Amino acid sequence: MRRKQGSLVPLEIAICISASDRHHQGVNEFHGYEIARYLADDAGRRLLTAYGTLYRALGRLEKMGLLRSRREDPHISARENRPGRRFYSLTAEGEAAAREARKVSTEKTPRRARRRLAPA
Amino acid sequence: MKSPLFGFAVALVRAWTRLYTWRMEPALRETRREEIESDLWEFQHDSMAGGSSSGFHVLARLFLGVPSDLCWRVDNALSRDEGLRGRAALTTAAAVLVAALWIVPALFWRNGPLERTRANDCPSASTTRPADSLTRADYRMQVINCAGAFFGRRGSGPPEP
Numbered sequence: 001m002r003r004k005q006g007s008l009v010p011l012e013i014a015i016c017i018s019a020s021d022r023h024h025q026g027v028n029e030f031h032g033y034e035i036a037r038y039l040a041d042d043a044g045r046r047l048l049t050a051y052g053t054l055y056r057a058l059g060r061l062e063k064m065g066l067l068r069s070r071r072e073d074p075h076i077s078a079r080e081n082r083p084g085r086r087f088y089s090l091t092a093e094g095e096a097a098a099r100e101a102r103k104v105s106t107e108k109t110p111r112r113a114r115r116r117l118a119p120a
Numbered sequence: 121m122k123s124p125l126f127g128f129a130v131a132l133v134r135a136w137t138r139l140y141t142w143r144m145e146p147a148l149r150e151t152r153r154e155e156i157e158s159d160l161w162e163f164q165h166d167s168m169a170g171g172s173s174s175g176f177h178v179l180a181r182l183f184l185g186v187p188s189d190l191c192w193r194v195d196n197a198l199s200r201d202e203g204l205r206g207r208a209a210l211t212t213a214a215a216v217l218v219a220a221l222w223i224v225p226a227l228f229w230r231n232g233p234l235e236r237t238r239a240n241d242c243p244s245a246s247t248t249r250p251a252d253s254l255t256r257a258d259y260r261m262q263v264i265n266c267a268g269a270f271f272g273r274r275g276s277g278p279p280e281p
Contacts, residue, residue, distance in 0.1 A: 032155050033162035047177065048163075051133065052185025055155055056192045071154075082165075083157040 006064065011039075011049065011057045013101045016066060018042055019090040020098035029087040031072075032058060058088060066094035122164070125175030130160055133182050140189050148196055 008016070018038040022030060030038070032055060036048040048054075061067040069088045077084040090098070137156045141149040163178065 031158060031162070033159045033166075036159070037166075048181055050181045050183075050185030050188065051137075051156055051159065052188035052190075052192065054185070055152065056188045059192070082161050084154055085158045086151065086155055 008097065008101070009057070011053065012061055012066075013097075014039055014042070015057060015061060016090065016094050016098040017101055019067070019088070020095055023090055023095070029089045031085040031087055035088065061094070062088070064093075066091055066097050123175055126178065127175075129175045129178035129182070130164075133160060133178060136182060136186075136189070140193050144193070144196060152192075 015035060018035060019030065021042075022028075022038060033048075035058070036054055040046065040048050049057075058067065058069075062069055067088045068091055069086050072085040072087060074084055133156060137153055141152050160178070163174070
């Protein structure tokens, strides 16, 4: 099934919210593995997001202008003897999308709770 | 210490990444390969890695992401030259197949396998011209007549010679 142009899937929304949370905690940049850990921690699960799913979502968010990325200075990775990282950070549009998603989720939650509580 | 399963899983992820990024635009290909390589390294050096469960973890992440990898590949191939090249190759292959289907019967026609076909043995064939001078339209009519004689009512076919 094709997605509507500009619409976000739940994983992309979760990435925006998680990145926004970290941004408010003072973490402005994250690499792929870090965001996978954040997402797993936030959802309370052990399994990290699949490679293909995660990096495709990151690429799509970057294309939509909600994230921006930069390659790590190769000298740093060479000095630490590890592969180079790609760092992502949330843009102003991404922050707005996260805010909007949070607002929608808080609007939905009480309605669900009310429905569940009604029979009692 | 890493288990053999973990080593195998990491090798499989690398091999799969090489496969689905094969012959892509170099910048895209290198970016994706670096990201996966970095992810694997981070996982290996993270506290949650180690033991056989980490091998299963890597394999699960690999297999669950395969559909997205393929979609990503298609998305990125279609918007670039490779997509056009792929479509051109597919069109050429289809054209060659159609040409082959067209040419092979024509060659058969010229080399005379018609001299001994059921159509020539058909009762209606004796009423028409000899096989050497048959045109394609004659041959077609002959086949239709024979088919009609075969499937038609008994006794209504052409008379025996």
